Amino acid sequence: MALSKTYQPIANDASTARTPASDELRIINRTENAVLTGWQAVRISRGIERMPSDFEVSLTQKVPDRFWCPLKAGDEIQVSIGSDVVLTGYVDRMSVSLSSDTHQVAIAGRSKTCDxxxxxxxxxxxxxxxxxxxxxxxxxxxxxxxxxxxxxxxxxxxxxxxxxxxxxxxxxxxxxxxxxxxxxxxxxxxxxxxxxxxxRIQEVTLPDVVTINGQLAEGNLKSAGIRVGVQQGINVQRAVRHVSVSSRFSRYTVFPQSVETQRDQTAALGVTIPDAFCEDEYLGRNRQLYIISEQYDLGQSLAQRRAIWECNRRAGRGQATLATVDSWRDRDGKLWEPGSFVYTYIEAVDQSGYPLVVADVTFTRDVETGTTATLTLMEPAAFAIAPMSLAPTTWDQTQALQEAGAITQPVAGGHH
Missing domain, CATH: 3.55.50.10 (Baseplate protein-like domains)
Structure with a gap:
């Protein structure tokens, strides 16, 4: 059984390890104080809504006739690309396989937050x-x-x-x-x-001047907190843009409770609760959604925020671009980072010149596709947080609060 030296793992003392190449994948075994390089296949995934971050790597063993790997399940590790750390956590599991021409070890792990x-x-x-x-x-x-x-x-x-x-x-x-x-x-x-x-995902404003003489005004974009680097004809290998209206509605009406319960309570307390609603004019046709929010009090604030959230988040989630680029780094040499804004120009999929949020990034390397990063890009509204009540009150508590004057009649009106 022959080994390819390219994929042979190399273990060095972590304190004396050489300076790595910019895209060299290294796993530092903190338990054994060793550095492992020379991985055959790599996948590292991070995301703004992904916790914990996770990774998978595989390698051909150094000595094919017996088990060899200076890592074991449970070891504390740090994964880095070049000199940049991308994950700190633990080895979750190991799989050892043998066939007529290969003898491999696959390792998977997650961030420390897995606990x-x-x-x-x-x-x-x-x-x-x-x-x-x-x-x-x-x-x-x-x-x-x-x-x-x-x-x-x-x-x-x-x-x-x-x-x-x-x-x-x-x-x-x-x-x-x-x-x-x-x-x-x-x-x-x-x-x-x-x-x-x-x-939180913060909003950014696209600068007034984005191109100068047909070239991107990179300085203007960077000053606005927008990265440069996802461009058709420059570094995009594959791209898919998904647009869907199946989850969008013309009007979202949110009720604090079921209709019958609400009628009973409002009649007993002598108050009128107006509709909490938000309208989306994109569809251009009548298509309404009624929602019972996660609350049992008679206040309108949570219901109104829920209506706005439903409208904005569904609009944001209705559009997503998946782009595979030819490098783990952007044009400035920085690793792609979840939560950052990237100026995205992929005209062939109708994604022309707009800053999008990196929702998820997967760093991949294998012998078939080489080194790539797959980015999931969305609008900021896609990451709005669903409002909820932590301490809902019961009917008896609500009545007591009303009698004590703690609940007042909400202001009428809806959000457009």
Whole structure:
């Protein structure tokens, strides 16, 4: 059984490892302090809505007649492309295969945040969290038992708070945190260091001047926070643009409760709750959707926000572009990053000159297709967070609040 030296793994001491090539894939085994290179097939996936990030690699063994690999399931690892770290976590599983002409090892792993998804949350007090706690303090408490750092790129002083709520025994830390993050309008993901990241997609404005003498005004785009690098005829190998209206409607009407329950309560309390609605004029025909929101109080705020969210998110999700480019890096040599804005020009699929958000990126390398990155690109509205109620009130509680004057008649009107 012959080995190809190109795919032979090389283990070096991590402290004395040479400087890697810009796109060399390396796995640093932190448990054994070794660096492994020379991978035959590579896939690394990261996304703004993907947690944890994950990877798969395979290699031909150095000694084909016996098992050899300085990695084992459970080892702490760091995956890097060149000098740039792309994932920090653990080896989840290994598969060893033998055939007449190959002897291979396949390795798969995930970010350190996998423990927040797989394991049950360790909570200081199951009776509930106090009103006024911040999302950051909750995330830090849930992540601390697993040795996971919490980071945020939200503006200073903008960390949301939340009302009192109760966690359920057996819930994972991620299930609790994701629910509260939705209430706060924040996305929960991970970063390259295996830390938990609290973030939002921020809007960018396309500069007035995008091209000069037929060439992209790259300086203007970069000043606006927009990357350059997904262009037909330059680096796009394949592209598919999906446009669908099957999930879009002309009007979204949201009811705080079912119609009959709402009628009973409003009649008893003597209040009138106007429709919470949002209209989408894109379709040009009547096509309505009625929704019961996740709340049991009589306030209109959550229902109205839900109507706006349904309209915006469905419009954003109705358009997506998948582009495979010939490099793991953009024109400035930076790795493609989830959550970043990229100026996308692929005229052949009717995607002409617009900044889109990198929703997901998959770095791939194999002997058939070489080195590529597949980007899922969407409009910012696709990442709007679904509003929800953390502490819904029952009918008896609502009546008591009304009698105490804590619930007032909402302002009439809808959002257009």
């Amino acid at each position: 927040l998804i797989d394991a049950s949350a360790e909570i200081r007090d199951w009776r509930g969290y106090r009103q006024g706690d911040t999302l950051m303090s909750l995330a830090e408490e849930l992540a601390r038992p697993y040795g996971i750092e919490v980071r945020s790129n939200l503006p200073a002083g903008a960390m949301p708070t939340f009302p009192t709520f109760t966690a359920n025994l057996g819930e994972s830390a991620y299930e609790i945190l994701e629910r509260v993050a939705r209430y706060c309008g924040v996305l929960v993901t991970d970063d390259v260091d295996g830390a938990l990241l609290l973030t």
